[in-house]
Amino acid sequence: MSTGTLLAIIIPIAVVIALIAVAVALDRRRRHRLRDRFGPEYDRTVDDAGGRRAAERDLETREKRHDSLDIQPLPSGARERYAQEWSGVQEEFVDRPEDAVHDADRLVTALMRERGYPTEGYEQQMRDLSVEHGRTLEHYRAAHEVNQLSTSQQATTEQLRGAMVHYRVLFDELLSNGNQSGPARA
Numbered sequence: 001m002s003t004g005t006l007l008a009i010i011i012p013i014a015v016v017i018a019l020i021a022v023a024v025a026l027d028r029r030r031r032h033r034l035r036d037r038f039g040p041e042y043d044r045t046v047d048d049a050g051g052r053r054a055a056e057r058d059l060e061t062r063e064k065r066h067d068s069l070d071i072q073p074l075p076s077g078a079r080e081r082y083a084q085e086w087s088g089v090q091e092e093f094v095d096r097p098e099d100a101v102h103d104a105d106r107l108v109t110a111l112m113r114e115r116g117y118p119t120e121g122y123e124q125q126m127r128d129l130s131v132e133h134g135r136t137l138e139h140y141r142a143a144h145e146v147n148q149l150s151t152s153q154q155a156t157t158e159q160l161r162g163a164m165v166h167y168r169v170l171f172d173e174l175l176s177n178g179n180q181s182g183p184a185r186a
Helices: 003-038 040-049 052-068 076-095 097-115 122-133 137-151 157-175
Strands: none
Touching (some): 003 040, 122 137
């Protein structure tokens, strides 16, 4: 074979290999970015979607929707008001734990709404929250599940106490405008 023929074969192969390497690198970068942004929600979405590619498309769709929302930080007066309301909900837990859990759910939903999150349904709330609060969604899921149980008086006092702790984690994060805050208190 002549040198020209060899080059005609080797150069396109090298170009294809380089393009594949670039595509793999971009795919890895995208995956790492999504894992960093969504935290444990990334793996949960992969499991639910039945595959990484479908999950990543779903997560990117969530990001686009989230970017179109008008999420705002709370003014300090609103943060103080919500903190006082939370204290009242915690005090209510002593005498009426089921009512306190329901009120905690309503307060978290009101806080989400005031920050600019749509609150039209639990599943959509989860999808919208996952973009900025993916690391705290398991707390919200657990609290919501106990809230549902308590609606039919099937939750134990210990489950109700746990729900308050779980609601508090998301509440603190939403109250601090998504910044990391101290440990949950209930």
